[in-house]
Amino acid sequence: MTKFAMPEEIREGDTHVGRRMLRVEDRSLLRGEGQFVDDVPVKKGTLHAAFLRSPHGHAEIINIDTSRAEEMPGVFAVLTGREVAEQTNPMIVGFENPIDYYGMAVDKVRYVGEPVVAVAAVDRYRAEDALDLIEVTYNVLRAAVDPVEACEPEAPLIHPRADSNCVSKRNFVHGEPDKAFAEADRTTELTIRYPRNSITPMETYAVLSEPNAETGGFDVLSNFQGPFSVHTVMALALRIRTASLRHRSPKNSGGSFGSKLVIFPYIVVLCVLARKARRPVKWIEDRLEHLSASSVAPNRVTRVEAAYGNDGIVTGLRLTHWDDHGAYLRAPMPAPIYRMHGVSTNGYDIRNLAVTNHIVMTNKCPTGAVRGFGGPQLYFAVERMMHKIATELGIDPLELMRRNMVRADQFPYKAIAGALLDSGDYLRTIDETVTEGGLDALKKRRDEARAQGKLYGIGYAACVEPSQSNMGYISTLKTGLERERAGPKDGAVASVTVSVDALGSVNVIGDSVPQGQGHQTALSQIVADQLGLDPEEIVVSLDTDTSKDGWSIAAGNYSCRFAPASASAAHQAAFRVREKMARIAATRLNVPPGDVEFSGGRIHAANNPENAIPFYRVGGLAHWSPSSLPDDVEPGIRETAMWNAPELTPTTANDEINTSLAYGFGFDFCGVEIDRDTGVVRVDHYVSAHDCGTILNPGLAEGQIRGSWASAWGATFIEEFCYDDDGTFRSGSFAEYLVPTATELPDFQIVHPTPHPSPYTRLGAKGIAEGNQYTTPVCVANAVADALGIEDVQLPLKPAKVLRWIGGAEPPPSKGIQTNAPAQRNPSAIEVSGQMEVPAPPQEVWDLLLDPDRMARLIPGCERLVKTGDDRFNGTVMLGVGPVKGRFDVNIELAELDAPRRTTLTGTADGPLGSSRGQGSFVIEDSAAGSTVAYDVSVELSGKVAAVGGRMIKGAARQLIDRFMRALVRQAGGGGQAAPARHRSGFLAWLMRLVGGGR
Amino acid sequence: MKNLSRDSRHHVTFRLNGVTVEGFSEPRMLLSDFLRHEVGATGTHVGCEHGVCGACTILIDGTASRSCLMLAVQADGAEIDTIEGLANADGSFGILQQAFHENFALQCGFCTPGILMSLSEFLQDNPDPSVDEIKVALSGNVCRCTSYHEIINACIDAAAALRTSKAEAR
């Protein structure tokens, strides 16, 4: 296992940049003194918000009754989506589209978890109580869930103003792909379905919003991460001046990995709610809310086609993407697919490319940024394709990759879709990794394992790692003409301010909005080097305040922006401070400013270190004695750099775009062994290398690689947001959405290849935090393909799925009862059937079944049951399962009555915990004991109950039905014998597992 | 346990890191909420409120427990330890904190309070743990920033330092 070295001593002449300096951030965090949003003290009288959310994937809102909630003591405001729509403008995205998005559902719900009503009350407990008093009536609609099917004309339309659920389709042609395909020796294709996941930070969304009478706007504190271009989106939605929306972020944020970008719709809603309540309102998202309704990476279907020669040289690539963005587009969506456009050919010298992008709406949680931002989906397709071509040609996959790689002498290399790959030596990085990572030994290991009959495979993956996004890339989605009309968009401005006070103390502020990456530490190292100080002497404050800080639209923490952009801005600002102080010092030292050096807290003549002035004295002069400064030197010392790179140019007329500024290179290989009996894929050896140019702090950089590996391992093996075909969400807790823990996450080997600094960033640094999101999923998938000799490898690699690929197919699931097949499949449907001997004649049983008063006593938890019409019943039932308990409004209708023999029934149950629909039949026959009652019931669940524990709820529901049947037997006059119902064994087995029995 | 009435606030007092604290709580209030918002001890974090992530782990009478799965009223009279009590008397890092610092064993620090408390209980009973034992000890804590290996390394270092300091004390 890799063991960190202890930090080395600094030697004379060493720079602080590049040193494994321990983190400044730890001082408060390790003492429990961090400042996360929910730690910041609030004013007395601050209210708490809670949201009532949709239990359905797709439904019309027929009616919302909030009257009882409004009357509840402690409730200050109740807000519906309709009110939000009246008071705000739809939130804009980067292109014209037929979607009106307000952050809350208006007239229709489009995904499970969509906010329907917001409540502000004195505390969170009361706000949640109030939700239980709100009644919403829905008309459930057919849902669109699969992104390819959602584009079909017969798919249910999610947004009425749209012609299709595909709200944007663009074709891109770079080079001559058709010609390449026509002339190629061979062509091949592959379809990838990349799953939905996110990295679920440990701290959820947190917002505190307060109306500001002075500005007519709002003061907001939240863990929003940028890009601050979205600040404009919020202000426009709220119909206020941008300057009236003061946004602050506290010192600490509990991780984000992209997800906290799309907190902004909640900020807008919270502002409206606070205005209605006339108080500050705070909202801390809970985990179910986060998993179901915050943000995820788009799942994507990609058809990739390649044209290649018998020599393995790839001459053309066609990518057709269906990017599934869920129910709404929120700025900067659909960015992930466009952020990677320039590097569609990865690190390969492929000169003919066709790309078709479908941006698709479905009845799922809307998307946002997730670490890797479009890269995992793209590179999975490209790198699987390279593996496939190698297999078809019988060439070693690594050899094939090498033959196609951009060569060292081609840098800077203009990729066919526009990326300007700045620096690198990909083949050398691969060579170094192969040697240091022990590929030869791994191959031997594979051969030995195979000789023993084991399933063992080796996989490879390479990636170009883009960092610092061009703010103009999203315009690539528009046609050249539309772009011309909208005006140019490009660049990516980063801001850092360095100031020196009258005692020579150095303050640094910046716009990088860190979420745990250690930016304070790295910036103190950069500034210390420039000013000849110890980093300990520099105070870096990275909490942000839009009313006071220097910032521009690109501010924030995303797309590996820190190492290229913020580091450059800090370097530039500190450099300017240094220039200014050198000029002041030069007059005292009687040397030209160019001959002045900074070290050890002193400013001295380069050729005579004795001729020196203390750093603090120069600070003092600038503040205390403006008159003694050289002419044209302004008093005070405060320099703000607004740093941008000229290489970030707008999209060209033929859709070429340099999507990012700096491009690192990653290369991984691994060996996996697959258990034939269980389908478990075990990572036996994993090696990862990243050339990210200059390393600012190896401790921080290694942390980013390791963290990325951990989340990429999760994406590869266990993480997936699951939806049924009817839009039911099934991953609402950490028991359903599994994330890696220490026990299953394997260790891996990091190789540090020779760095190739970027010529375009001031320190040569490139981003490093996303590399394993790109390489790990496909590296492992290629190894699995190698082990099993299969082509269709889809993530996550859950054992049951892998087992099917091995061929040792599981027995087919037992057949459920036959009902009128529901229009859409819901695998979480609970199906129960059985029969009972009842010691009473059929007519008596029949009368009992149709008597609401007596039935009310039989149904577990039934509080009320009345007949509302011929063969119709309505009632209230209180049901509790495990951690959740709630009241349901139940409607039942009987049909096909054949007294006293047979009836079918259909019913619904709705409540704050969700909804269910059911159907079934009762058949009563004469028997020796009296009658035999045979029943078949099928119940589908949606909403919270389905999201937080389908399996547990299933068992419990079966138990309820069982209790009901027993009560029926008792009521009908005897201690009757229930014949072993078919479900019994399954339920008992479940219960035994739950209590750990059976051993 | 005495019967509490649902709509009233009850007096709750316990010792927190050696100091007596008190406040009022409805019977349904979670201990994590009480600690953070009534007592103001915000060092303990809340990541899931369903007992899976471990961010809210504290020591109750010396045993690592999920403060999100307990009610404040249940803690009445208890001895509670949290991250805020880990530093040495002079304010410098305790051994476990120092080991985390030197191993880059935290990034955002949101999971850290729970992990520190889980490990401080674990190290008391396991002075010389193996990597596998540490992994099992950590299995109830989720961290999404690190790869856990930084944390495992910190735990190994801390165990060694604790053994040395014990040997020296003898």
Ligand code: FES
């Ligand atoms: S918050 Fe208690 S275990 Fe997650």
Ligand code: FES
């Ligand atoms: S350090 Fe961020 S979750 Fe562990």
